[in-house]
Amino acid sequence: MIHFQFLKNKYGRELLMDIGSYNDIPNYFFEPILHSTDFYEIIFFLNGNGILELDNQKINIENNTILFISPFQKRKWYVDNSNIKCHFLFFKDDFFSNFFSDKLFSIKLQFFYNKTKPLFIRIIDNHMQKYQEVFQDILLELTKFKSDSEHIIRSLLYFTLIKLNRVYSETYHLSSNTQNNTTSFMFKLLLQSEIRNNRTVHFYSQKLGVSRITLNKCIKNQFGITSTAMIDEFVLFEIKSLLLYSKLNINEIADLFHFSEPNHLSRFFKRHTNLTPKEYRCNYQNGSSVI
Template sequence: MRTFHFEKEKYGFELKMDLHRFETNPNVFFEESPHTTDFFEIFIFEKAKGHINLNGHSLNIEENSLFFISPYQKKSCKIELFDIKGFHLVFQNDFLSSFFDDKLFVYRLQYFYNSKYPQYLQLTKNEYHKIQFALDEIISEIANFQNDSLHIIRSLLYFYLSKLNRLFSKHYKISDKTHGSSAVYRFKEMLELNIRKFHSVDEYCKLLNISRQHLNKVIKVYFGCTSKEIIHFRLLQEIKMELRYSNKTISEIADALNFSEANNLTRFFNRLEGTTPSMYRLNYQNDSNLS
């Protein structure tokens, strides 16, 4: 599977973010075969036709719709390039996290590293036009880069990402807090780092050095469900990605994801997904349903 890498020196100086309009060169941004990136992406479609397969969700593109992609998440695109309009935003985590001295910044945003809800949002025309202002200003700063441009771009990007977090949270009826209990954001980070090894609430409580009761309380407020459910959503997503994009046997996937035996993985998958891993693979391997 192809991995796209961030080009931080493309402008002749280091810039760990980039923003383009689809109208200028849409071929650069879309790939029909399954692929991944080592950076964060947001597709912002003002106007387009097609669909994207992202983390096991096949999502239609609508007017004023956005797609949020975290590093190394798998996706494939089937998009008509004629008469497309919108933006493609990419950035590396430390573009903002180092500036704000907050390595958990991206984990504070509900639309990144969220396996419970689709990483998709449709805006009203009014909402879209409000955030379009920030995007136009960022493009202008990149094109006319000056000594203070980095500060202006970071400020605009922070505004844009935070505004989207409010809209995403409101749409899915979840918490929009970005400075709540640090346990929530550390839990999201630990989940990404350890999901292939640890599947129980107690194991994450140990990593975070907090009680099970406290973790469940803050997770319930933030996600609207229990920490166990969040772990299971994320583990299910990892199994789906293996079934879609690898040729490993069910036993090999079970071993890679630290299940004691293949039957346990099959039971877990069937209970949450309502079908067997083999049937899921038959229907979806390499995004075969993306047509």
């Protein structure tokens, strides 16, 4: 698999974000070869075509589509590069966390690290035009950099992301709250690093220093599901990814997630998908949908 890293010194100074159109970044990797990046990506398609395979989703790329891609998500593009008009927004987590002293900022955005909802929205023409106007302001600061340009860039980017979070949350009936409920965001962050080793609510409630009841209430308020259901979502997502993009067999995957028996993993998987792990992998290899 190909892995791309962020070019932090592109503008002659360390800046952990970038923005541009397809004309500015013509070597963007729109290819049907498995790849990933180490940074966040939001892609605004004014004109789009084809399909993006993004982890466990297949997304139709249409006009006025906005895509949200988290670091290390695996993807393949099946598009006609000659018929694409889009804008890119790239950034590293530290770009915000250092400036705002908020290590959870990216986690608070509903469209990043979301394991079940579609990782795109579609908007109307005049809304896309508004985003383009903001991008032009950011691009002007990047190309004519001044002592206060980084502050302006952060402010514009922060504004854009919060507005997008509101639209995404409204589209998929989620909470757009980013200022409270720290427990729920810490839980989401812990799931990113601990899900292969720990699958119990007890572990996470102890780690966060709250009761199971309090944790469940926080998760329900923020994400609309129980803490158990969210753990299951993360486990299922990781298992699917390994079935699609690794050569590990069922026994090896069961060991990785500490299932006591491989058939316990198979029962868990079939309960959530109505397919056995083998059927799911075979369907993908035979060209069926990954969803």
